Amino acid sequence: MIRFEGVTKRYADASGTDEEQGSVAVDDLTLEAPTGKITVLVGPSGCGKTTTLRMVNRMITPTSGTISIDGRDTASLDVAELRRGIGYVIQHAGLFPHRTVLDNVTTVPRLLGTDKKTARTRAMELIERVGLDPAMAKRYPAQLSGGQQQRVGVARALAADPPVMLMDEPFSAVDPVVREQLQNEFLRLQSELGKTILCVTHDIDEAVKLGDQVAVLRVGGVLAQLDSPAKLLADPVDDFVAEFVGRDRGYRALSFAAAPELSLADEPTVRLGAGADEVRAVGTPWVLCVGDAGEPLGWVRAAAVESEVTRTLLHRGGTVASTSGSLRALLDAALSSPSGRGVVADGDGRLVGTIRAAEVIPAIEARRDAAPAEGATAR
Amino acid sequence: MTFSQVWAWFTDPANWQGTDGVPSRVLEHLLYTGLTLLIALVIAVPLGAWVGHSGRMRWLVTGANAARAVPTLGLLFAVSMFVGPLIKSDLAFVIPSIAVLVLLAIPPLLSGTYAGIDSVEPAARDAARGMGMTGWQVLAKVEAPCALPLFLSGLRSATLQVIATATIAASVSLGGLGRYLIDGLASRDYVQMICGSILVAVLALIADGVLALLEKRAVSPGISGRATRVARSRARHHDAPSDPDSAGADRPETDPRQAALVGPGSTGPAEATAATGTPSERDRT
Numbered sequence A: 001m002i003r004f005e006g007v008t009k010r011y012a013d014a015s016g017t018d019e020e021q022g023s024v025a026v027d028d029l030t031l032e033a034p035t036g037k038i039t040v041l042v043g044p045s046g047c048g049k050t051t052t053l054r055m056v057n058r059m060i061t062p063t064s065g066t067i068s069i070d071g072r073d074t075a076s077l078d079v080a081e082l083r084r085g086i087g088y089v090i091q092h093a094g095l096f097p098h099r100t101v102l103d104n105v106t107t108v109p110r111l112l113g114t115d116k117k118t119a120r121t122r123a124m125e126l127i128e129r130v131g132l133d134p135a136m137a138k139r140y141p142a143q144l145s146g147g148q149q150q151r152v153g154v155a156r157a158l159a160a161d162p163p164v165m166l167m168d169e170p171f172s173a174v175d176p177v178v179r180e181q182l183q184n185e186f187l188r189l190q191s192e193l194g195k196t197i198l199c200v201t202h203d204i205d206e207a208v209k210l211g212d213q214v215a216v217l218r219v220g221g222v223l224a225q226l227d228s229p230a231k232l233l234a235d236p237v238d239d240f241v242a243e244f245v246g247r248d249r250g251y252r253a254l255s256f257a258a259a260p261e262l263s264l265a266d267e268p269t270v271r272l273g274a275g276a277d278e279v280r281a282v283g284t285p286w287v288l289c290v291g292d293a294g295e296p297l298g299w300v301r302a303a304a305v306e307s308e309v310t311r312t313l314l315h316r317g318g319t320v321a322s323t324s325g326s327l328r329a330l331l332d333a334a335l336s337s338p339s340g341r342g343v344v345a346d347g348d349g350r351l352v353g354t355i356r357a358a359e360v361i362p363a364i365e366a367r368r369d370a371a372p373a374e375g376a377t378a379r
Numbered sequence B: 001m002t003f004s005q006v007w008a009w010f011t012d013p014a015n016w017q018g019t020d021g022v023p024s025r026v027l028e029h030l031l032y033t034g035l036t037l038l039i040a041l042v043i044a045v046p047l048g049a050w051v052g053h054s055g056r057m058r059w060l061v062t063g064a065n066a067a068r069a070v071p072t073l074g075l076l077f078a079v080s081m082f083v084g085p086l087i088k089s090d091l092a093f094v095i096p097s098i099a100v101l102v103l104l105a106i107p108p109l110l111s112g113t114y115a116g117i118d119s120v121e122p123a124a125r126d127a128a129r130g131m132g133m134t135g136w137q138v139l140a141k142v143e144a145p146c147a148l149p150l151f152l153s154g155l156r157s158a159t160l161q162v163i164a165t166a167t168i169a170a171s172v173s174l175g176g177l178g179r180y181l182i183d184g185l186a187s188r189d190y191v192q193m194i195c196g197s198i199l200v201a202v203l204a205l206i207a208d209g210v211l212a213l214l215e216k217r218a219v220s221p222g223i224s225g226r227a228t229r230v231a232r233s234r235a236r237h238h239d240a241p242s243d244p245d246s247a248g249a250d251r252p253e254t255d256p257r258q259a260a261l262v263g264p265g266s267t268g269p270a271e272a273t274a275a276t277g278t279p280s281e282r283d284r285t
Helices: A049-056 A079-084 A101-105 A107-111 A116-129 A134-138 A146-158 A176-193 A204-210 A229-234 A239-245 A249-256 A276-282 A327-336 A357-370 B003-011 B022-054 B059-069 B072-086 B091-118 B122-130 B135-172 B178-186 B190-218 B226-236 B256-267
Strands: A002-011 A023-033 A038-042 A064-069 A086-089 A164-168 A196-201 A213-218 A222-227 A269-271 A286-290 A296-301 A320-322 A341-345 A351-356
Touching (some): A101 A116, A116 A134, A146 A176, A204 A249, A213 A229, A213 A239, A249 A327, A327 A357, A351 A357, B022 B091, B072 B091, B091 B135, B122 B135, B135 B178
Parallel strands (some): A086 A164, A269 A286, A320 A341
Antiparallel strands (some): A002 A023, A213 A222, A341 A351
């Protein structure tokens, strides 16, 4: 557990050197990042989120207040020792360009005195664990893509198996597709490792996706709201948070609602290569095409099929919901489907059936009716 | 004054023997150069590393670079006149000569060291500190290896300049390869002057070659770009072109005097690769 108690950071103004009179970056922050959970600090530029994070490993010294990790005041510890016990992941990974991937990952264990062989064995495990090809271990950072570098950054932070991790905009320097992939794998990793994580982002969507709890900071370093992502979306505490959390809150909040058991409609399907007659025999304007394992490939417009169903004819716009997914994914599958029938697959990706938006809505309504007080009574 | 005269000079055994023979002159020349570089390194490297590491007193580097404008020969005479009466031995000439040469060697070493340390990616430095390296460990394990290419290009530049300029020691009655130039001029023996110039040029080229080899061995492939070049060329199945990002980092100003003495040797560290450092954003709020 990381605990902030009345932590304030003032910076000396350009004119004077007196820190007491300077501008406030973090103002009287009291916050707890619970053990084994991800706490995300989010806010606009100038809200002091990075300063807050960097005060934990004393890259920045607080002006007043105390920060403790598992009950121990960080100010009382040797600074190098403190930092070696905290995983640190930063925006551009910050890999050492002159060291191979393997030697980057072994950095902290080597600082702690672990012998080279043990450190390397452990590093190889981690390199695979973060989803990198073991052959990459011998490469240099300059030979890796941004996403791969960030994976190495995570592996390096995990190398000494620290109970606490600090992550400063860990996924913001990569493109959206890679970012989503990294986020998913990070969540999978965290579900196995259960680290106490404090993470900074400016992206509310990332905060909501990663955080077990989200702390929204406003400019001047004041904590505006600390809540679970679902609560944050459902019930922003004031206009600032509401605006920061952004549009489509009602829709996005559905991400946190597990899809209930809904009766799905059976969907007639065709295979790739099916003839035009077979497609038209189905009798609907849009026909679902599946692969050999029964996985949905895409919708095909019956009228467009001249001789047979080819990949180029497939409509790719529709999303696929999972039976174990959220109401949001279910609704989105229905809304994005050209036929109006949302495709639902099981855990192995095989088609289970389809559902219409009109059938998802009652489930959403039912959920609200089941918990009517939650949104209204808070604070 | 033809090629055959030069050839005759070089093949005359008399020119390769005794205290004014080529081997002993080369040795003297190397001695001045080595001593100069040693003193300059001791002064410039810690200073440059500190300025680069702390970001303080950058004006030192600018100031040292401005000092390059001081004419070396004039300074040598000035210092000799000043020091000469104080000391009654050969040191009266050695000290001013070495001092002037050290002054010449410091700017490229200082700016090379500073630029090298300064070019270390802020993220790498931040990560190093954040992972629990002490200030010295950051310097030794991260900053120094990353700074190596720019430092070595400064060293090459300093070496070339010192080898070329150490000829001036002869003008205050000391030895070295400059003797052939001064004595040749005095006796209008232009063949001897040409041969002396050739020797200086060859010595400079050899020294630069040795340092280039050292650079190849010492700099991590992750920084020199060799690793990425190999990967690229593998991907393309042919030799990759030279790194387009490389830039001459610490090119010495062309000094006509040196150009005349050294010729092709004075091209400077054309292969120096400059890491592009982005301005640090250390204390984001």
